[in-house]
Amino acid sequence: MRLSQQLFVTLREDPADAEVRSHALMARAGFIQKIAAGIYVYGPMMWRVLRRVEQIVRDEHDKAGCQEMLMPAVQPRELWDESGRWERYVNDGILFHFRDRKGSEVCLGPTHEEVITNYVKRMVQSHKQLPVILYQIQTKFRDEIRPRFGLMRGREFIMKDAYSFDCTAEAMVESYQTMRTVYRNIFSRCGLRFTPVEADSGAIGGSGSEEFMVDADTGEDAIAVCRTTGYAANVEKAVSKIAPPPAPEAEVAMHKEPTPAAKSCDDLQKLFPDLPLERMLKTVLYKAVIGETEQVVAVMCRGDRELNEVKLLNHLDAVAIEMADEETVKRVTGAEVGFAGPIGLSDEVRLLADNSVEGVQGFLCGGNETDTHYLDVYFGRDLPQPETADFGTVKEGDLTVDGEGKIEITRGIEVGHIFQLGTKYSEAMSATYNDEAQKRQPIWMGCYGIGVSRVAASAIEQNHDENGMIWPLPIAPYAVHLVQMKAGNEEQDALAQEIQDTLEAEGIDVLWDDRKKVAPGAKFKDADLIGIPLRIVVGRDAGERQVEWSVRGVDAPRENLSAEDAIARVRAAVKESGR
């Protein structure tokens, strides 16, 4: 493909609204163009990348026996009322919804559990038709609270979603395992470094769940990993083992301590320099919406630890939780904010404790009285230990639960998420099959998503340098960038043409920069920016059939090779990459 015939525009400066490198680079290279917040045009180069990713996704699904299909983006409210999600998605403000000409409410699909369950329900009657896994690649719509980071969090994005349907829980787990393998294969084939992690299933619901994280320091998600044991989990879900602090030297009776204006652990440390943070227990107040009612919940936690709201939300089976406001804190503690504690709280408060309080003796806690804390408090002696569970956030350096290794915190970009849904949707929407005994049984479901456009963005987030993008060969817009120094020079024209034709005849795609009147420096800058991995430069030695070979992002000297050798290098690289 001759670059001179393409609509190709690059910008020298980053666009003002680009916060992350992938966004800035793709915008500068003309891969994407913003048309509204979180909504982008995919230019021809970008579309080639997206099609490459899609093709890998498709291929791996088909190999595993999944069937591709396509569902509508416009969906009627009734379907969403059946699953009970309309209300919730509208309240969360995430659903694009409107009324049609007749006044019926419809939405643009943010996901397709309802449609697929409805489809399968009407298609499947017998256990003989199961198992089956269906998938589609399609544009999804989510009116994100805060679209961000270019393609990373858009309001319209390309997603592959798959759904498995099985007769039993065991069979569902089998389908889930199949998809785990499919996902590993997909991200490996895309040429990405990634980490599969245990995950919270969030709004979709269900039991087992795993996320696929592209390793990148700029990722939105923090993940806990252990090199020794191989443990890996999203910090929302991660568990660890922490040792209780040593007991105080002498056991003394609980007593009040004046703590004027000491509202935080920091302040308290200044007042009690000899008391370790581990022996200060903070009490955090939340307002939780559980079903139709709102409840105030107090959670105790060690001073050196942080709470994990996701775990708390799950434990409470709450729809939403938030930190209690000042007024609520004053009402239930009878004190200014900063002095909440477990002793003397209002009866309306449900008291919980994080595992980190386990075994802490002679601790300091809030006095539920302004400028007052209790010191030398013991669970069992001075008050019963509240209901204790894991509400904490793991920290770098924690031990894994089996005590075998240390946890490190790294960052990643979530590009895939797989769930065991169970019968949540099938029961809500009466998707059943007849078993051998002619009995109606709910279908066991799983769902599996990949953010196709996010995969592309994360590839750049993971692979770029100060000059531009560095595409992994399997998903690069072209395999080879043929840079011709002086278009119009007969020897160069002939050699470049020959190289392009040879490679294209072998099914290898070539971007040939044959632009006239573009300075060599500009061509190199553009080549660096768009990041096609394999580069052949046809220049002054074209008469001797000599070209220059380099690989984008590889720190090695440029090599002078014969055209034939360069072509052989391309063949080898393409073959190795599986492109």
Next chain:
RNA sequence: CGGGGCGUAGCGCAGCCUGGUAGCGCAUCUGCUUUGGGAGCAGAGGGUCGUUGGUUCGAAUCCAAUCGCCCCGACCA
């Protein structure tokens, strides 16, 4: 939702405080020269200053409303 910031040529910005009819860099167009890391010279085109209303003899500039975009926060007592 709350808080802050910004809308001026395709892109990046100045001008606004202190009203007087718009400027810089990149990009674009023409010509000549140049051709291995964003070339030089000469010339040229392109903007209802987001929108609406108000104040004023006069508004990019002041006021109000509105739309859009960006950032920060959902801060642990």
